[in-house]
Amino acid sequence: MACAGCDFNxxxxxxxxxxxxSKQSVRRLLETVPLTADEQEIVKGxxxxxxxxxxxxxxxxxxDGRTPGAIATQQVGAMARPDADTVDANRVSHQALCDADRKE
Structure with missing residues (x-):
């Protein structure tokens, strides 16, 4: 059995x-328990x-076959460029609000 740090694991x-x-637990150990310098080096390792x-x-x-990096890239791209349907829907709803204000 290989350890977590081994390259072939x-x-x-x-x-x-x-x-x-485990990482959170080890960090908590490092912050809360008084350790010697050697013990601190082991925990940091x-x-x-x-x-x-x-x-x-x-x-x-x-x-679904996508990697987390691909998903994040798609989400950033989607936020940067709204699709045409969303833009058209926003334009129509804005126009409807303007028309309603003019009628009052």
Whole structure:
């Protein structure tokens, strides 16, 4: 069995949540428990190994085949460029409000 920090370790997709939880726990240990300098170095090494494990899982495809990076890129692109239907709907609703104000 390989440890989390080994390069040849291939973690399961389900390991990401556990790795994030472990990272939080290790950080809490580092902040709250008085440790010697050697112990602090060991804990910091564990954090680096957990970061490496989490990095390995960053671009694992989701069920629909897209990676988290691709999903984030699509969301940023969608926010930057509204589609034509949305623009037309906003224009129509704005025009309806203007017409209603003129009738009053």
């Amino acid at each position: 291939l973690p399961k997709v389900s390991a990401k949540a556990q790795a994030l939880e 564990d954090l680096k190994k957990l970061d490496g494990l989490i990095r390995k899982l960053e671009n694992v495809p989701t069920l």
